[in-house]
Amino acid sequence: MLQEWSGYMTINSVLVIFQKIIDISLVWLVFYYLLKNLRNNVKMVLLFKGILFLFIIKIVSDFLNLTTIGLLLEYVMMWGPLALIIIFQPEIRAILEHLGRSQLLGRHKVLSLDEREKLVYEIMNAVDYLRKARIGALIVIERDISLNEYIERSKKIYADISSELIISIFFPRNPLHDGGVIIQGDKITSAGAVFPVSISNKINKRLGTRHRAAVGISEETDAIALVVSEETGRVSIATNGELNYNLSSDDARMILIEELSPKREILLDDEFDADEEVGDINEGN
DSSP: OHHHHHHHHHHHHHHHHHHHHHHHHHHHHHHHHHHHHHTTOHHHHHHHHHHHHHHHHHHHHHHHTOHHHHHHHHHHHHHHHHHHHHHTHHHHHHHHHHHHHBOTTOOSOOOOHHHHHHHHHHHHHHHHHHHHHTOOEEEEEOOSBOOHHHHTTSEEEEEEOOHHHHHHHHSTTSTTTTSEEEEETTEEEEEEEOOOOOOOTTSOTTSOHHHHHHHHHHHHSSOEEEEEOTTTOOEEEEETTEEEEEEOHHHHHHHHHHHHSOHHHHHHHHHHHHHHHHHHHHHHO
8 A cells, every 4th residue: 555655656746747847848938939039129128127127126125125115116016017018019019920930840941951052052043143134133031930921922832943933033024023032941932922121220221122121021030031133233131130231142152051051050160160270279389
């Protein structure tokens, strides 16, 4: 009887531990995605700093028995969350939309080294032709955050990547040339896509709708947006809300290769470069 009770307690203990692990993991996951989405939002970062400052003042006031300040802070903490929801409603909605588009299991498709090289080769071949011919283009490459929302509102293609197909899509008389092309993995998924236009003051006022749409989609998602200017033939790439303007073909190719490389490979390359530098120093000594 005692052995059965011990076995029962052991099973219960394991279940409790398992529940605690799940509980902690879920809390960690929520905080991870919140911090990941807040890191580039200056307003929300300042907000969290302000909340932290109020908590510190509250602790100090309780320790020093400052009744008036403590009472005011209690009212602030009581009604503060409701006020924050009202004031920061656009930012909160953007974060929730961002989380809703996130693919928890990673990319749509993880490309091998050969597939990434072919993807960059075909895109840059098309870009070089479009640049010389002064044909405008907007090419958006999906990464971790899904672009299905924009694919549903565009013309679905789902074709193998090729420079000829990209050029034909953006040819002036093509009915889809005004929109953007979306690439998922090594496939051209859709054309004629319409993206949100950025209202950032950092963008040069002389730049047109394509550039603002490129920055806009890079603000909303982690996609890579490549633009060819119809007026000047200049090539630009937008990532994380930042626009790299007037790039040479080699620079654009290097940015694409770097941005499309898995994070693990980038870390390994950095470690390898660091080891080489250490080796060179040791040889010099």
